[in-house]
Amino acid sequence: MKNLKYLGLVAVAAFMQSCGTSSNVAGGKNYAVNGDGFKKAYNSITVEDLKKNLYIIASDEMEGRDTGTKGQKKAGEYMISQYKSYGVSFPKALGSYYQTVPSEFMKTRNGQLPESENILAYIEGSEKPDELIVISAHYDHIGTKNGVVYNGADDDGSGTVAVMEIAEAFQKAKKAGYGPKRSILFLHVTGEEHGLWGSDYYSKNPVFPLENTVADLNIDMIGRDDAENRGKQYVYVIGSEMLSTELKKINEQANKDTHNLILNYKYDDPNDPDRLYYRSDHYNFAKHNVPIAFFFDGIHEDYHKPTDTPDRIDYPLLHKRTQLVFTTAWELANRPERIKVDGKNTR
Template sequence: MKKLLIPLLTIVVQTGCKTANTSNETPTATFKHDKAFSAAYKMINAEDLKKNLYVIAADGMEGRDTGSPGQKRAGEYIVSYYKNLGISHPKVLNSFFQKVPADFMKKRGGGNLPDSENILAFIEGSEKPEEIVVVSAHYDHVGTKNGVVYNGADDDGSGTVAVMEIAKAFQTAKKAGKGPKRSVLFLHVTGEEHGLFGSEYYSQNPVFPLANTVVDLNIDMIGRDDPANRGKQYVYVIGSEMLSSQLKVINEAANKRTNNLELNYKYDDLNDPEQLYYRSDHYNFAKHNIPVAFFFDGIHEDYHKPTDDPEKIDYPLLEKRTQLIFTTAWDIANRAERIVVDKK
């Protein structure tokens, strides 16, 4: 997650509402194919999350700084994972990569960062393919400093592998003939640590029209606990009712259906001193009036330190949080009507 370097004074979220169908559909009404959902849900497991995270957060990835050789190695691993699952990239792209130019980042304070890439994997919807559910995480971190590797296992290796597991779950359902009604974009963005560059670039150069983007479920640090919640089964949820009256309800119903974590809304406040609503990639969707939910574990003692290592991750809790986000995405992707944008 991007560090807050200076106080944010006044940040205005655009408040124009998109036209959207309203629905009285209950949050659990989209689980008609329980066997398909259950089989997909069970594909998300701590063992696979751990296996992938030990690769993504290995010393050989050199802290995955934006545009670095280590980040590119991590990106190739992510792409090979999707290829092995039989998941492809959006048809309008020639590959899984969307280039984020150095000049774009430099104009936004990115210094001398080299070109980098967002990674886009895609499962097309069976009934409403033009409507897009985005599940996002940044796969960059802060690199190597004074010869010491900052592995970023939680920030945001945990979110990266969670997106990969969620994709595997959806692909399992698709192979069983129960793929999502809406399309799902699995978006791994770059440049988050330097200024949310990858998600900003995507929002300005969307592969799919932003008007067709239903939601962004953003995952940034979900593998640890913070001092205030040590040992608890919880997750912070930020922004889920900022733009839509339905998204928070859907997520809470998904939580009750699954692991019944404690959903902590401490940071779900535009005036919170930490300003977390503005500090991860979901914000570049929210400012375009796309409903968002940001899943987060809090600021712990290894945040942005070289000690953020994979052996410190709580893998059973990472599994539960990933299952919650998958269940929320499943509901949104499969419900009859698109969730509304009805808040300012």
């Protein structure tokens, strides 16, 4: 995050009534959370896969993944190799997984950052392909300082691998005949640590029109706990009703129907002194009136330190949080009507 800075499928009937899943049946296929299409995809998200990918993404070999560096590019190459192995391709209009972010776009007080890339993977919707759900995370971190690697396992290796696992789950559902009705963009952005540059660039140069973007689910640090919540099964959720009251209800019902984590709304206020609503990549969607939800674990003792390493991640909790985001995205992608923008952005 920018410095400023198993399965408990219960109450399905309530979920279908409150979130519109009762109509999530097309061609005789049940898209509700009690359907085989959902359950098989959901259960394909595993602790083992999250851990395997994170130990690679946040390894010393990636040199802390600073924007535009060899280490970050190497991490990106690994991510793309995984998407290829899943059978998840890129947006046709883009022509590759890469969206180049020019050096001249990323001007900081210390000069320009090196040219870098956002990485985009994409699954086209089966019924409403022009409507888009974005699931985002930044894959950069703060690099190497005085020969010490800042691995960024939680920030934001955890979000990076969560997006990858969610993409694989949706692709497995598609192969089983339950592809998402709306399109889904799996967006890995660069330059977050230096000023949300990658998401800013995407929002100004969108591959898909922002007016067709239903929501952005942004994942930035979901692998640890903070001192205030030590040992608790929780996740901070920020901004989920800022622009759409439906989004918060959908996420809360998805949580009840899965792991029933504590949804902590401590930072869910644009006027909070930590200003977390403005400090990760979701904000570059929110300022264009795209509904967002930001999933976060808090500021812990290893934040932006070389001790943010893969061995310190709480993998069972990372797993639960990832499955929560997947369930929320499943409902957003498959419900009959897109969620409405009925709130007002606070800049």
